[in-house]
Amino acid sequence: MYYIVHMTFGEYIREHREALKAEDRRFSVRQVAQRIGVEPAYLSKIERGDVAPPSEAKIRALADELNEDADMLLAMAGKVSSDLQEIIRKRPQLFADLIRQLKTMPDNSILRIARDVRDGDW
Amino acid sequence: MYYIVHMTFGEYIREHREALKAEDRRFSVRQVAQRIGVEPAYLSKIERGDVAPPSEAKIRALADELNEDADMLLAMAGKVSSDLQEIIRKRPQLFADLIRQLKTMPDNSILRIARDVRDGDW
DNA sequence: TGTCATGTGTACTATATAGTACACAATTTA
DNA sequence: TAAATTGTGTACTATATAGTACACATGACA
Structure with a gap:
Protein backbone atom coordinates (compact mmCIF):
# COMPACT_ATOMS: atom_id res chain seq x y z
CA MET A 1 0.00 0.00 0.00
CA SER A 81 -13.91 24.84 8.96
CA SER A 82 -16.17 27.72 9.95
CA ASP A 83 -16.53 26.44 13.51
CA LEU A 84 -12.75 26.71 13.97
CA GLN A 85 -12.76 30.20 12.50
CA GLU A 86 -15.44 31.20 14.96
CA ILE A 87 -13.43 29.89 17.90
CA ILE A 88 -10.40 31.86 16.72
CA ARG A 89 -12.39 35.03 16.07
CA LYS A 90 -13.64 35.11 19.64
CA ARG A 91 -10.08 35.38 21.02
CA PRO A 92 -8.03 36.38 17.99
CA GLN A 93 -4.83 37.42 19.70
CA LEU A 94 -4.55 34.40 21.97
CA PHE A 95 -5.18 31.92 19.19
CA ALA A 96 -3.10 33.78 16.61
CA ASP A 97 -0.12 33.73 18.96
CA LEU A 98 -0.49 30.08 19.84
CA ILE A 99 -1.01 28.88 16.29
CA ARG A 100 2.00 30.82 15.03
CA GLN A 101 4.06 29.34 17.85
CA LEU A 102 2.97 25.86 16.82
CA LYS A 103 3.66 26.41 13.13
CA THR A 104 7.07 24.73 13.24
CA MET A 105 6.44 22.24 16.02
CA PRO A 106 6.42 18.53 15.17
CA ASP A 107 3.12 16.69 14.97
CA ASN A 108 3.55 14.81 18.22
CA SER A 109 4.07 18.00 20.23
CA ILE A 110 0.72 19.31 19.03
CA LEU A 111 -0.83 15.93 19.67
CA ARG A 112 0.57 15.92 23.19
CA ILE A 113 -0.77 19.37 23.99
CA ALA A 114 -4.22 18.37 22.77
CA ARG A 115 -4.06 15.24 24.90
CA ASP A 116 -2.87 17.10 27.99
CA VAL A 117 -5.66 19.63 27.60
CA ARG A 118 -8.23 16.90 27.13
CA ASP A 119 -6.96 15.00 30.17
CA GLY A 120 -7.22 18.11 32.25
CA ASP A 121 -3.50 18.34 32.95
CA TRP A 122 -3.97 22.10 33.22
CA MET B 1 -11.28 54.10 31.50
CA SER B 81 -5.79 35.86 8.97
CA SER B 82 -4.80 33.91 5.87
CA ASP B 83 -1.43 32.96 7.34
CA LEU B 84 -3.19 31.21 10.24
CA GLN B 85 -5.51 29.46 7.82
CA GLU B 86 -2.52 28.20 5.89
CA ILE B 87 -0.89 26.83 9.03
CA ILE B 88 -4.10 24.99 9.91
CA ARG B 89 -4.62 23.66 6.38
CA LYS B 90 -1.21 22.00 6.40
CA ARG B 91 -2.16 19.79 9.38
CA PRO B 92 -5.94 20.06 9.52
CA GLN B 93 -6.71 17.22 11.90
CA LEU B 94 -4.07 18.11 14.47
CA PHE B 95 -5.03 21.76 14.60
CA ALA B 96 -8.77 21.11 14.41
CA ASP B 97 -8.55 18.80 17.40
CA LEU B 98 -6.42 21.16 19.45
CA ILE B 99 -8.46 24.26 18.71
CA ARG B 100 -11.73 22.50 19.56
CA GLN B 101 -10.16 21.30 22.81
CA LEU B 102 -9.18 24.87 23.63
CA LYS B 103 -12.59 26.32 22.81
CA THR B 104 -13.77 26.34 26.42
CA MET B 105 -10.43 26.84 28.15
CA PRO B 106 -9.80 30.11 29.99
CA ASP B 107 -7.56 32.73 28.44
CA ASN B 108 -4.66 32.12 30.76
CA SER B 109 -4.48 28.42 29.93
CA ILE B 110 -4.04 29.27 26.27
CA LEU B 111 -1.56 31.96 27.20
CA ARG B 112 0.41 29.49 29.29
CA ILE B 113 0.55 26.90 26.53
CA ALA B 114 1.82 29.52 24.09
CA ARG B 115 4.44 30.59 26.62
CA ASP B 116 5.54 27.04 27.35
CA VAL B 117 5.89 26.30 23.65
CA ARG B 118 7.87 29.49 23.11
CA ASP B 119 10.16 28.74 26.03
CA GLY B 120 10.85 25.32 24.64
CA ASP B 121 9.28 23.47 27.57
CA TRP B 122 8.41 20.68 25.16
C1' DT C 1 -13.81 86.20 1.06
C1' DG C 2 -12.10 83.07 -1.92
C1' DT C 3 -10.00 78.57 -2.05
C1' DC C 4 -8.91 74.40 -0.18
C1' DA C 5 -9.94 70.29 2.23
C1' DT C 6 -13.49 67.45 4.22
C1' DG C 7 -17.21 63.81 4.49
C1' DT C 8 -20.66 61.55 1.97
C1' DG C 9 -24.60 60.41 -1.54
C1' DT C 10 -25.40 58.18 -5.98
C1' DA C 11 -24.29 55.32 -9.64
C1' DC C 12 -21.54 51.96 -11.54
C1' DT C 13 -18.26 47.86 -12.27
C1' DA C 14 -15.33 43.62 -12.49
C1' DT C 15 -14.46 39.22 -10.68
C1' DA C 16 -15.41 35.29 -7.81
C1' DT C 17 -18.47 31.92 -5.81
C1' DA C 18 -21.63 28.36 -6.09
C1' DG C 19 -24.10 26.39 -8.36
C1' DT C 20 -28.62 24.67 -12.13
C1' DA C 21 -30.72 22.74 -16.42
C1' DC C 22 -30.73 19.98 -20.27
C1' DA C 23 -29.12 17.14 -23.80
C1' DC C 24 -26.61 13.23 -25.49
C1' DA C 25 -23.64 9.24 -26.34
C1' DA C 26 -22.05 5.16 -24.09
C1' DT C 27 -22.70 1.42 -20.98
C1' DT C 28 -25.34 -1.74 -18.00
C1' DT C 29 -29.02 -4.41 -16.82
C1' DA C 30 -33.35 -6.94 -16.95
C1' DT D 1 -32.79 -6.00 -27.31
C1' DA D 2 -35.32 -2.53 -25.06
C1' DA D 3 -35.12 0.26 -21.08
C1' DA D 4 -32.64 2.23 -17.59
C1' DT D 5 -28.55 4.21 -15.79
C1' DT D 6 -24.26 6.46 -16.31
C1' DG D 7 -20.82 10.30 -17.01
C1' DT D 8 -20.15 14.59 -19.13
C1' DG D 9 -20.39 18.76 -22.54
C1' DT D 10 -22.58 23.23 -23.14
C1' DA D 11 -24.98 27.10 -21.69
C1' DC D 12 -26.75 29.76 -18.23
C1' DT D 13 -27.68 32.17 -13.56
C1' DA D 14 -27.96 34.46 -8.97
C1' DT D 15 -25.54 36.43 -5.28
C1' DA D 16 -21.48 38.06 -2.94
C1' DT D 17 -17.12 40.48 -2.82
C1' DA D 18 -14.45 44.41 -3.30
C1' DG D 19 -14.21 48.00 -4.73
C1' DT D 20 -14.10 52.97 -8.32
C1' DA D 21 -15.65 57.56 -10.04
C1' DC D 22 -17.72 61.81 -9.57
C1' DA D 23 -20.44 65.34 -7.77
C1' DC D 24 -21.81 68.25 -4.06
C1' DA D 25 -22.68 70.74 0.25
C1' DT D 26 -20.24 72.10 4.28
C1' DG D 27 -16.61 73.85 7.07
C1' DA D 28 -11.76 75.49 7.92
C1' DC D 29 -8.28 78.88 7.03
C1' DA D 30 -5.15 82.28 5.26
Missing part, protein backbone atom coordinates in the same frame (compact mmCIF):
# COMPACT_ATOMS: atom_id res chain seq x y z
CA TYR A 2 1.20 3.45 -0.88
CA TYR A 3 -0.04 6.96 -0.46
CA ILE A 4 -0.51 9.50 -3.19
CA VAL A 5 0.29 12.84 -1.61
CA HIS A 6 0.12 15.26 -4.50
CA MET A 7 -3.55 15.07 -5.16
CA THR A 8 -6.22 17.64 -5.81
CA PHE A 9 -9.55 17.71 -4.01
CA GLY A 10 -11.33 16.37 -7.08
CA GLU A 11 -8.89 13.54 -7.69
CA TYR A 12 -9.14 12.50 -4.07
CA ILE A 13 -12.93 12.44 -4.13
CA ARG A 14 -13.03 10.52 -7.39
CA GLU A 15 -10.57 7.93 -6.14
CA HIS A 16 -12.43 7.31 -2.90
CA ARG A 17 -15.88 7.36 -4.45
CA GLU A 18 -14.75 4.89 -7.12
CA ALA A 19 -13.32 2.62 -4.44
CA LEU A 20 -16.68 2.51 -2.70
CA LYS A 21 -18.46 2.09 -6.02
CA ALA A 22 -16.48 -1.08 -6.71
CA GLU A 23 -18.32 -2.69 -3.79
CA ASP A 24 -21.61 -0.86 -4.02
CA ARG A 25 -23.36 0.47 -7.12
CA ARG A 26 -24.95 3.26 -5.11
CA PHE A 27 -21.69 5.20 -5.26
CA SER A 28 -22.08 6.35 -8.83
CA VAL A 29 -21.58 10.05 -9.58
CA ARG A 30 -25.31 10.44 -10.08
CA GLN A 31 -26.43 8.76 -6.89
CA VAL A 32 -23.83 10.39 -4.68
CA ALA A 33 -24.66 13.74 -6.25
CA GLN A 34 -28.31 13.23 -5.45
CA ARG A 35 -27.61 12.26 -1.84
CA ILE A 36 -25.39 15.28 -1.18
CA GLY A 37 -27.83 17.55 -2.99
CA VAL A 38 -26.08 18.71 -6.16
CA GLU A 39 -26.51 18.10 -9.87
CA PRO A 40 -24.60 15.09 -11.26
CA ALA A 41 -22.86 17.24 -13.87
CA TYR A 42 -21.57 19.48 -11.08
CA LEU A 43 -20.08 16.61 -9.06
CA SER A 44 -18.55 15.25 -12.25
CA LYS A 45 -16.88 18.60 -12.91
CA ILE A 46 -15.67 18.85 -9.32
CA GLU A 47 -14.03 15.43 -9.51
CA ARG A 48 -12.27 16.32 -12.74
CA GLY A 49 -11.12 19.68 -11.40
CA ASP A 50 -13.16 21.44 -14.03
CA VAL A 51 -14.57 23.76 -11.35
CA ALA A 52 -13.44 24.76 -7.87
CA PRO A 53 -14.39 22.61 -4.88
CA PRO A 54 -17.94 23.17 -3.59
CA SER A 55 -19.11 25.00 -0.47
CA GLU A 56 -18.28 23.91 3.05
CA ALA A 57 -21.78 22.42 3.47
CA LYS A 58 -21.44 20.23 0.39
CA ILE A 59 -17.93 19.17 1.40
CA ARG A 60 -19.29 18.08 4.77
CA ALA A 61 -22.06 16.08 3.09
CA LEU A 62 -19.42 14.48 0.87
CA ALA A 63 -17.20 13.66 3.86
CA ASP A 64 -20.16 12.00 5.52
CA GLU A 65 -21.06 10.07 2.42
CA LEU A 66 -17.52 8.81 1.78
CA ASN A 67 -16.51 8.34 5.42
CA GLU A 68 -13.73 10.87 5.17
CA ASP A 69 -12.56 13.47 7.66
CA ALA A 70 -14.30 16.79 6.97
CA ASP A 71 -11.40 18.91 8.23
CA MET A 72 -9.03 17.15 5.85
CA LEU A 73 -11.34 17.49 2.86
CA LEU A 74 -11.91 21.15 3.69
CA ALA A 75 -8.15 21.65 3.87
CA MET A 76 -7.69 20.03 0.45
CA ALA A 77 -10.33 22.45 -0.83
CA GLY A 78 -8.31 25.39 0.55
CA LYS A 79 -10.77 26.05 3.35
CA VAL A 80 -10.80 26.03 7.16
CA TYR B 2 -13.93 51.79 30.10
CA TYR B 3 -14.23 49.47 27.16
CA ILE B 4 -16.97 49.46 24.57
CA VAL B 5 -17.46 45.82 23.68
CA HIS B 6 -20.48 45.87 21.40
CA MET B 7 -18.94 47.61 18.47
CA THR B 8 -18.88 46.97 14.77
CA PHE B 9 -15.73 47.06 12.68
CA GLY B 10 -16.68 50.40 11.19
CA GLU B 11 -17.51 52.03 14.52
CA TYR B 12 -14.22 50.84 15.96
CA ILE B 13 -12.21 52.22 13.05
CA ARG B 14 -14.02 55.53 13.12
CA GLU B 15 -13.50 55.92 16.85
CA HIS B 16 -9.80 55.20 16.71
CA ARG B 17 -9.17 57.22 13.58
CA GLU B 18 -11.00 60.19 15.10
CA ALA B 19 -8.92 59.88 18.26
CA LEU B 20 -5.74 60.13 16.22
CA LYS B 21 -7.21 62.94 14.14
CA ALA B 22 -7.72 65.04 17.27
CA GLU B 23 -3.95 65.21 17.61
CA ASP B 24 -2.96 65.10 13.97
CA ARG B 25 -4.87 66.46 10.98
CA ARG B 26 -3.40 63.78 8.73
CA PHE B 27 -5.92 61.29 10.10
CA SER B 28 -8.87 62.60 8.12
CA VAL B 29 -10.96 60.08 6.18
CA ARG B 30 -9.48 61.36 2.95
CA GLN B 31 -5.85 61.18 3.96
CA VAL B 32 -6.08 57.81 5.67
CA ALA B 33 -7.99 56.47 2.66
CA GLN B 34 -5.25 57.66 0.37
CA ARG B 35 -2.50 56.10 2.49
CA ILE B 36 -4.21 52.70 2.66
CA GLY B 37 -5.07 52.86 -1.02
CA VAL B 38 -8.84 53.22 -1.23
CA GLU B 39 -11.28 55.93 -2.28
CA PRO B 40 -12.36 58.30 0.51
CA ALA B 41 -16.04 57.57 -0.12
CA TYR B 42 -15.34 53.88 0.40
CA LEU B 43 -13.60 54.36 3.75
CA SER B 44 -16.42 56.65 4.80
CA LYS B 45 -18.95 53.96 3.98
CA ILE B 46 -16.92 51.30 5.80
CA GLU B 47 -16.78 53.42 8.96
CA ARG B 48 -20.53 53.99 8.90
CA GLY B 49 -21.25 50.31 8.23
CA ASP B 50 -22.78 51.20 4.91
CA VAL B 51 -20.74 48.43 3.27
CA ALA B 52 -19.00 45.31 4.56
CA PRO B 53 -15.45 45.55 5.91
CA PRO B 54 -12.75 45.62 3.23
CA SER B 55 -10.35 42.88 2.16
CA GLU B 56 -7.69 41.40 4.43
CA ALA B 57 -4.99 43.47 2.71
CA LYS B 58 -6.82 46.75 3.34
CA ILE B 59 -7.55 45.77 6.93
CA ARG B 60 -3.85 45.13 7.46
CA ALA B 61 -2.98 48.52 5.99
CA LEU B 62 -5.56 50.08 8.30
CA ALA B 63 -4.17 48.23 11.33
CA ASP B 64 -0.73 49.55 10.47
CA GLU B 65 -2.00 53.07 10.00
CA LEU B 66 -3.94 53.17 13.26
CA ASN B 67 -1.51 51.09 15.33
CA GLU B 68 -4.06 48.38 15.98
CA ASP B 69 -3.66 44.64 16.11
CA ALA B 70 -4.37 43.15 12.68
CA ASP B 71 -5.69 39.84 14.06
CA MET B 72 -8.18 41.69 16.21
CA LEU B 73 -9.38 43.94 13.40
CA LEU B 74 -9.68 40.91 11.09
CA ALA B 75 -11.74 39.15 13.76
CA MET B 76 -14.05 42.16 14.05
CA ALA B 77 -14.45 41.96 10.29
CA GLY B 78 -15.47 38.31 10.57
CA LYS B 79 -12.21 37.06 9.09
CA VAL B 80 -9.26 34.92 10.17
Whole structure:
Protein backbone atom coordinates (compact mmCIF):
# COMPACT_ATOMS: atom_id res chain seq x y z
CA MET A 1 0.00 0.00 0.00
CA TYR A 2 1.20 3.45 -0.88
CA TYR A 3 -0.04 6.96 -0.46
CA ILE A 4 -0.51 9.50 -3.19
CA VAL A 5 0.29 12.84 -1.61
CA HIS A 6 0.12 15.26 -4.50
CA MET A 7 -3.55 15.07 -5.16
CA THR A 8 -6.22 17.64 -5.81
CA PHE A 9 -9.55 17.71 -4.01
CA GLY A 10 -11.33 16.37 -7.08
CA GLU A 11 -8.89 13.54 -7.69
CA TYR A 12 -9.14 12.50 -4.07
CA ILE A 13 -12.93 12.44 -4.13
CA ARG A 14 -13.03 10.52 -7.39
CA GLU A 15 -10.57 7.93 -6.14
CA HIS A 16 -12.43 7.31 -2.90
CA ARG A 17 -15.88 7.36 -4.45
CA GLU A 18 -14.75 4.89 -7.12
CA ALA A 19 -13.32 2.62 -4.44
CA LEU A 20 -16.68 2.51 -2.70
CA LYS A 21 -18.46 2.09 -6.02
CA ALA A 22 -16.48 -1.08 -6.71
CA GLU A 23 -18.32 -2.69 -3.79
CA ASP A 24 -21.61 -0.86 -4.02
CA ARG A 25 -23.36 0.47 -7.12
CA ARG A 26 -24.95 3.26 -5.11
CA PHE A 27 -21.69 5.20 -5.26
CA SER A 28 -22.08 6.35 -8.83
CA VAL A 29 -21.58 10.05 -9.58
CA ARG A 30 -25.31 10.44 -10.08
CA GLN A 31 -26.43 8.76 -6.89
CA VAL A 32 -23.83 10.39 -4.68
CA ALA A 33 -24.66 13.74 -6.25
CA GLN A 34 -28.31 13.23 -5.45
CA ARG A 35 -27.61 12.26 -1.84
CA ILE A 36 -25.39 15.28 -1.18
CA GLY A 37 -27.83 17.55 -2.99
CA VAL A 38 -26.08 18.71 -6.16
CA GLU A 39 -26.51 18.10 -9.87
CA PRO A 40 -24.60 15.09 -11.26
CA ALA A 41 -22.86 17.24 -13.87
CA TYR A 42 -21.57 19.48 -11.08
CA LEU A 43 -20.08 16.61 -9.06
CA SER A 44 -18.55 15.25 -12.25
CA LYS A 45 -16.88 18.60 -12.91
CA ILE A 46 -15.67 18.85 -9.32
CA GLU A 47 -14.03 15.43 -9.51
CA ARG A 48 -12.27 16.32 -12.74
CA GLY A 49 -11.12 19.68 -11.40
CA ASP A 50 -13.16 21.44 -14.03
CA VAL A 51 -14.57 23.76 -11.35
CA ALA A 52 -13.44 24.76 -7.87
CA PRO A 53 -14.39 22.61 -4.88
CA PRO A 54 -17.94 23.17 -3.59
CA SER A 55 -19.11 25.00 -0.47
CA GLU A 56 -18.28 23.91 3.05
CA ALA A 57 -21.78 22.42 3.47
CA LYS A 58 -21.44 20.23 0.39
CA ILE A 59 -17.93 19.17 1.40
CA ARG A 60 -19.29 18.08 4.77
CA ALA A 61 -22.06 16.08 3.09
CA LEU A 62 -19.42 14.48 0.87
CA ALA A 63 -17.20 13.66 3.86
CA ASP A 64 -20.16 12.00 5.52
CA GLU A 65 -21.06 10.07 2.42
CA LEU A 66 -17.52 8.81 1.78
CA ASN A 67 -16.51 8.34 5.42
CA GLU A 68 -13.73 10.87 5.17
CA ASP A 69 -12.56 13.47 7.66
CA ALA A 70 -14.30 16.79 6.97
CA ASP A 71 -11.40 18.91 8.23
CA MET A 72 -9.03 17.15 5.85
CA LEU A 73 -11.34 17.49 2.86
CA LEU A 74 -11.91 21.15 3.69
CA ALA A 75 -8.15 21.65 3.87
CA MET A 76 -7.69 20.03 0.45
CA ALA A 77 -10.33 22.45 -0.83
CA GLY A 78 -8.31 25.39 0.55
CA LYS A 79 -10.77 26.05 3.35
CA VAL A 80 -10.80 26.03 7.16
CA SER A 81 -13.91 24.84 8.96
CA SER A 82 -16.17 27.72 9.95
CA ASP A 83 -16.53 26.44 13.51
CA LEU A 84 -12.75 26.71 13.97
CA GLN A 85 -12.76 30.20 12.50
CA GLU A 86 -15.44 31.20 14.96
CA ILE A 87 -13.43 29.89 17.90
CA ILE A 88 -10.40 31.86 16.72
CA ARG A 89 -12.39 35.03 16.07
CA LYS A 90 -13.64 35.11 19.64
CA ARG A 91 -10.08 35.38 21.02
CA PRO A 92 -8.03 36.38 17.99
CA GLN A 93 -4.83 37.42 19.70
CA LEU A 94 -4.55 34.40 21.97
CA PHE A 95 -5.18 31.92 19.19
CA ALA A 96 -3.10 33.78 16.61
CA ASP A 97 -0.12 33.73 18.96
CA LEU A 98 -0.49 30.08 19.84
CA ILE A 99 -1.01 28.88 16.29
CA ARG A 100 2.00 30.82 15.03
CA GLN A 101 4.06 29.34 17.85
CA LEU A 102 2.97 25.86 16.82
CA LYS A 103 3.66 26.41 13.13
CA THR A 104 7.07 24.73 13.24
CA MET A 105 6.44 22.24 16.02
CA PRO A 106 6.42 18.53 15.17
CA ASP A 107 3.12 16.69 14.97
CA ASN A 108 3.55 14.81 18.22
CA SER A 109 4.07 18.00 20.23
CA ILE A 110 0.72 19.31 19.03
CA LEU A 111 -0.83 15.93 19.67
CA ARG A 112 0.57 15.92 23.19
CA ILE A 113 -0.77 19.37 23.99
CA ALA A 114 -4.22 18.37 22.77
CA ARG A 115 -4.06 15.24 24.90
CA ASP A 116 -2.87 17.10 27.99
CA VAL A 117 -5.66 19.63 27.60
CA ARG A 118 -8.23 16.90 27.13
CA ASP A 119 -6.96 15.00 30.17
CA GLY A 120 -7.22 18.11 32.25
CA ASP A 121 -3.50 18.34 32.95
CA TRP A 122 -3.97 22.10 33.22
CA MET B 1 -11.28 54.10 31.50
CA TYR B 2 -13.93 51.79 30.10
CA TYR B 3 -14.23 49.47 27.16
CA ILE B 4 -16.97 49.46 24.57
CA VAL B 5 -17.46 45.82 23.68
CA HIS B 6 -20.48 45.87 21.40
CA MET B 7 -18.94 47.61 18.47
CA THR B 8 -18.88 46.97 14.77
CA PHE B 9 -15.73 47.06 12.68
CA GLY B 10 -16.68 50.40 11.19
CA GLU B 11 -17.51 52.03 14.52
CA TYR B 12 -14.22 50.84 15.96
CA ILE B 13 -12.21 52.22 13.05
CA ARG B 14 -14.02 55.53 13.12
CA GLU B 15 -13.50 55.92 16.85
CA HIS B 16 -9.80 55.20 16.71
CA ARG B 17 -9.17 57.22 13.58
CA GLU B 18 -11.00 60.19 15.10
CA ALA B 19 -8.92 59.88 18.26
CA LEU B 20 -5.74 60.13 16.22
CA LYS B 21 -7.21 62.94 14.14
CA ALA B 22 -7.72 65.04 17.27
CA GLU B 23 -3.95 65.21 17.61
CA ASP B 24 -2.96 65.10 13.97
CA ARG B 25 -4.87 66.46 10.98
CA ARG B 26 -3.40 63.78 8.73
CA PHE B 27 -5.92 61.29 10.10
CA SER B 28 -8.87 62.60 8.12
CA VAL B 29 -10.96 60.08 6.18
CA ARG B 30 -9.48 61.36 2.95
CA GLN B 31 -5.85 61.18 3.96
CA VAL B 32 -6.08 57.81 5.67
CA ALA B 33 -7.99 56.47 2.66
CA GLN B 34 -5.25 57.66 0.37
CA ARG B 35 -2.50 56.10 2.49
CA ILE B 36 -4.21 52.70 2.66
CA GLY B 37 -5.07 52.86 -1.02
CA VAL B 38 -8.84 53.22 -1.23
CA GLU B 39 -11.28 55.93 -2.28
CA PRO B 40 -12.36 58.30 0.51
CA ALA B 41 -16.04 57.57 -0.12
CA TYR B 42 -15.34 53.88 0.40
CA LEU B 43 -13.60 54.36 3.75
CA SER B 44 -16.42 56.65 4.80
CA LYS B 45 -18.95 53.96 3.98
CA ILE B 46 -16.92 51.30 5.80
CA GLU B 47 -16.78 53.42 8.96
CA ARG B 48 -20.53 53.99 8.90
CA GLY B 49 -21.25 50.31 8.23
CA ASP B 50 -22.78 51.20 4.91
CA VAL B 51 -20.74 48.43 3.27
CA ALA B 52 -19.00 45.31 4.56
CA PRO B 53 -15.45 45.55 5.91
CA PRO B 54 -12.75 45.62 3.23
CA SER B 55 -10.35 42.88 2.16
CA GLU B 56 -7.69 41.40 4.43
CA ALA B 57 -4.99 43.47 2.71
CA LYS B 58 -6.82 46.75 3.34
CA ILE B 59 -7.55 45.77 6.93
CA ARG B 60 -3.85 45.13 7.46
CA ALA B 61 -2.98 48.52 5.99
CA LEU B 62 -5.56 50.08 8.30
CA ALA B 63 -4.17 48.23 11.33
CA ASP B 64 -0.73 49.55 10.47
CA GLU B 65 -2.00 53.07 10.00
CA LEU B 66 -3.94 53.17 13.26
CA ASN B 67 -1.51 51.09 15.33
CA GLU B 68 -4.06 48.38 15.98
CA ASP B 69 -3.66 44.64 16.11
CA ALA B 70 -4.37 43.15 12.68
CA ASP B 71 -5.69 39.84 14.06
CA MET B 72 -8.18 41.69 16.21
CA LEU B 73 -9.38 43.94 13.40
CA LEU B 74 -9.68 40.91 11.09
CA ALA B 75 -11.74 39.15 13.76
CA MET B 76 -14.05 42.16 14.05
CA ALA B 77 -14.45 41.96 10.29
CA GLY B 78 -15.47 38.31 10.57
CA LYS B 79 -12.21 37.06 9.09
CA VAL B 80 -9.26 34.92 10.17
CA SER B 81 -5.79 35.86 8.97
CA SER B 82 -4.80 33.91 5.87
CA ASP B 83 -1.43 32.96 7.34
CA LEU B 84 -3.19 31.21 10.24
CA GLN B 85 -5.51 29.46 7.82
CA GLU B 86 -2.52 28.20 5.89
CA ILE B 87 -0.89 26.83 9.03
CA ILE B 88 -4.10 24.99 9.91
CA ARG B 89 -4.62 23.66 6.38
CA LYS B 90 -1.21 22.00 6.40
CA ARG B 91 -2.16 19.79 9.38
CA PRO B 92 -5.94 20.06 9.52
CA GLN B 93 -6.71 17.22 11.90
CA LEU B 94 -4.07 18.11 14.47
CA PHE B 95 -5.03 21.76 14.60
CA ALA B 96 -8.77 21.11 14.41
CA ASP B 97 -8.55 18.80 17.40
CA LEU B 98 -6.42 21.16 19.45
CA ILE B 99 -8.46 24.26 18.71
CA ARG B 100 -11.73 22.50 19.56
CA GLN B 101 -10.16 21.30 22.81
CA LEU B 102 -9.18 24.87 23.63
CA LYS B 103 -12.59 26.32 22.81
CA THR B 104 -13.77 26.34 26.42
CA MET B 105 -10.43 26.84 28.15
CA PRO B 106 -9.80 30.11 29.99
CA ASP B 107 -7.56 32.73 28.44
CA ASN B 108 -4.66 32.12 30.76
CA SER B 109 -4.48 28.42 29.93
CA ILE B 110 -4.04 29.27 26.27
CA LEU B 111 -1.56 31.96 27.20
CA ARG B 112 0.41 29.49 29.29
CA ILE B 113 0.55 26.90 26.53
CA ALA B 114 1.82 29.52 24.09
CA ARG B 115 4.44 30.59 26.62
CA ASP B 116 5.54 27.04 27.35
CA VAL B 117 5.89 26.30 23.65
CA ARG B 118 7.87 29.49 23.11
CA ASP B 119 10.16 28.74 26.03
CA GLY B 120 10.85 25.32 24.64
CA ASP B 121 9.28 23.47 27.57
CA TRP B 122 8.41 20.68 25.16
C1' DT C 1 -13.81 86.20 1.06
C1' DG C 2 -12.10 83.07 -1.92
C1' DT C 3 -10.00 78.57 -2.05
C1' DC C 4 -8.91 74.40 -0.18
C1' DA C 5 -9.94 70.29 2.23
C1' DT C 6 -13.49 67.45 4.22
C1' DG C 7 -17.21 63.81 4.49
C1' DT C 8 -20.66 61.55 1.97
C1' DG C 9 -24.60 60.41 -1.54
C1' DT C 10 -25.40 58.18 -5.98
C1' DA C 11 -24.29 55.32 -9.64
C1' DC C 12 -21.54 51.96 -11.54
C1' DT C 13 -18.26 47.86 -12.27
C1' DA C 14 -15.33 43.62 -12.49
C1' DT C 15 -14.46 39.22 -10.68
C1' DA C 16 -15.41 35.29 -7.81
C1' DT C 17 -18.47 31.92 -5.81
C1' DA C 18 -21.63 28.36 -6.09
C1' DG C 19 -24.10 26.39 -8.36
C1' DT C 20 -28.62 24.67 -12.13
C1' DA C 21 -30.72 22.74 -16.42
C1' DC C 22 -30.73 19.98 -20.27
C1' DA C 23 -29.12 17.14 -23.80
C1' DC C 24 -26.61 13.23 -25.49
C1' DA C 25 -23.64 9.24 -26.34
C1' DA C 26 -22.05 5.16 -24.09
C1' DT C 27 -22.70 1.42 -20.98
C1' DT C 28 -25.34 -1.74 -18.00
C1' DT C 29 -29.02 -4.41 -16.82
C1' DA C 30 -33.35 -6.94 -16.95
C1' DT D 1 -32.79 -6.00 -27.31
C1' DA D 2 -35.32 -2.53 -25.06
C1' DA D 3 -35.12 0.26 -21.08
C1' DA D 4 -32.64 2.23 -17.59
C1' DT D 5 -28.55 4.21 -15.79
C1' DT D 6 -24.26 6.46 -16.31
C1' DG D 7 -20.82 10.30 -17.01
C1' DT D 8 -20.15 14.59 -19.13
C1' DG D 9 -20.39 18.76 -22.54
C1' DT D 10 -22.58 23.23 -23.14
C1' DA D 11 -24.98 27.10 -21.69
C1' DC D 12 -26.75 29.76 -18.23
C1' DT D 13 -27.68 32.17 -13.56
C1' DA D 14 -27.96 34.46 -8.97
C1' DT D 15 -25.54 36.43 -5.28
C1' DA D 16 -21.48 38.06 -2.94
C1' DT D 17 -17.12 40.48 -2.82
C1' DA D 18 -14.45 44.41 -3.30
C1' DG D 19 -14.21 48.00 -4.73
C1' DT D 20 -14.10 52.97 -8.32
C1' DA D 21 -15.65 57.56 -10.04
C1' DC D 22 -17.72 61.81 -9.57
C1' DA D 23 -20.44 65.34 -7.77
C1' DC D 24 -21.81 68.25 -4.06
C1' DA D 25 -22.68 70.74 0.25
C1' DT D 26 -20.24 72.10 4.28
C1' DG D 27 -16.61 73.85 7.07
C1' DA D 28 -11.76 75.49 7.92
C1' DC D 29 -8.28 78.88 7.03
C1' DA D 30 -5.15 82.28 5.26
